[in-house]
Amino acid sequence: MGRAPCCSKVGLHRGSWTNREDTLLxxxxxxxxxxxxxxxxxxxxxxxxxxxxxxxxxxYLRPNIKRGNITPDExxxxxxxxxxxxxxxxxxxxxLPGRTDNEIKNHWNSHLSKRLxxxxxxxxxxxxxxxxxxxxxxxxxxxxxxxKIHHPKxxxxxxxxxxxxxxxxxxxxxxxxxxxxxxxxxxTDSNNDxxxxxxxxxINSISTDDNMLEKMFEEYRQLLEEEDHVQLDTxxxxxxx
DNA sequence: AATAGCCGCAACCGCGGGTCA
DNA sequence: CTGACCCGCGGTTGCGGCTAT
Numbered sequence: 001m002g003r004a005p006c007c008s009k010v011g012l013h014r015g016s017w018t019n020r021e022d023t024l025l026x027x028x029x030x031x032x033x034x035x036x037x038x039x040x041x042x043x044x045x046x047x048x049x050x051x052x053x054x055x056x057x058x059x060y061l062r063p064n065i066k067r068g069n070i071t072p073d074e075x076x077x078x079x080x081x082x083x084x085x086x087x088x089x090x091x092x093x094x095x096l097p098g099r100t101d102n103e104i105k106n107h108w109n110s111h112l113s114k115r116l117x118x119x120x121x122x123x124x125x126x127x128x129x130x131x132x133x134x135x136x137x138x139x140x141x142x143x144x145x146x147x148k149i150h151h152p153k154x155x156x157x158x159x160x161x162x163x164x165x166x167x168x169x170x171x172x173x174x175x176x177x178x179x180x181x182x183x184x185x186x187x188t189d190s191n192n193d194x195x196x197x198x199x200x201x202x203i204n205s206i207s208t209d210d211n212m213l214e215k216m217f218e219e220y221r222q223l224l225e226e227e228d229h230v231q232l233d234t235x236x237x238x239x240x241x
Numbered sequence: 242a243a244t245a246g247c248c249g250c251a252a253c254c255g256c257g258g259g260t261c262a
Numbered sequence: 263c264t265g266a267c268c269c270g271c272g273g274t275t276g277c278g279g280c281t282a283t
Contacts, residue, residue, distance in 0.1 A: 014252085014253075015251095015252075015253095015276095015277085016251075016252080016277085016278095017251090017252090035269090036268090037268075037269070038267080038268060038269090049253090050268085050269090051253085051254090051269085051270090052252075052253075054269080054270080055251085055252065055253080056251090056252085058270090059251075059252085060251080087272065087273085088271090088272090089271075089272065090270075090271060090272085101270095101271075101272085102250085102251075102252085102272095103250085105272075105273085106249070106250055106251085107249090107250095109249095109273095110248065110249055110250080111249090
């Protein structure tokens with residue numbers, strides 16, 4: 001028994017929104033408020049799926065939405081938040097006023113991920129050369145010294161057990177206080193540019209405990225200060241318990 | 242000028258969690 | 263307890279504009 005479709009597709013408009021549709025939706029929401037997406041299209045006189053209306057409103061028509069020109073500061077914040085949260089775009093968006101999760105997701109996929117990939121490649125090359133040189137100086141290489149970074153798959157976060165879209169991350173932790181790299185490979189060069197963000201510390205479950213994240217960061221930071229061969233799996237696994 | 246390829250972004254889709262009858 | 267429904271999320275698609283050839 002399959003899941004029923006969210007709405008009947010028959011006779012509904014799809015594709016780009018027209019000005020008239022935008023106006024109808026905006027006027028309806030201004031008068032009646034958000035929510036009740038299922039019944040909204042009919043009441044607003046729109047031949048659209050409720051999901052489509054919600055998406056259009058949230059990503060485009062909502063007031064106070066900033067469009068285009070993501071600043072370098074915002075980019076850096078996105079990179080850091082992504083290294084912390086993984087692909088939790090709604091959480092990342094909650095930390096960037098006026099930005100939508102869709103916009104951030106698109107920007108990440110089309111710009112930042114490629115840029116980081118390039119930087120990672122460059123960094124890896126440099127590290128390879130350094131390691132080669134080091135091995136030559138120290139004799140044979142030590143294969144057990146490899147740092148292992150675990151990439152847990154991001155999971156959906158319940159709004160109740162977590163946070164709301166609007167206040168989201170503010171209620172958990174003040175990232176303005178984060179003056180250390182968010183993950184092992186999210187290191188900065190002498191120009192304070194993020195060199196690499198590949199080794200994501202993806203946290204699979206975040207409690208509402210006020211100090212939990214800060215404790216985790218502190219623990220993580222201490223780990224990083226320890227010997228190079230720390231197996232990050234151990235720490236990450238501890239987060240997953 | 243034509244067109245192929247690329248890129249950015251808006252929109253769609255499927256899934257999972259929460260709620261409620 | 264169960265199942266239907268609603269909502270929101272992340273992944274993916276497809277279209278339009280831009281650029282290179």
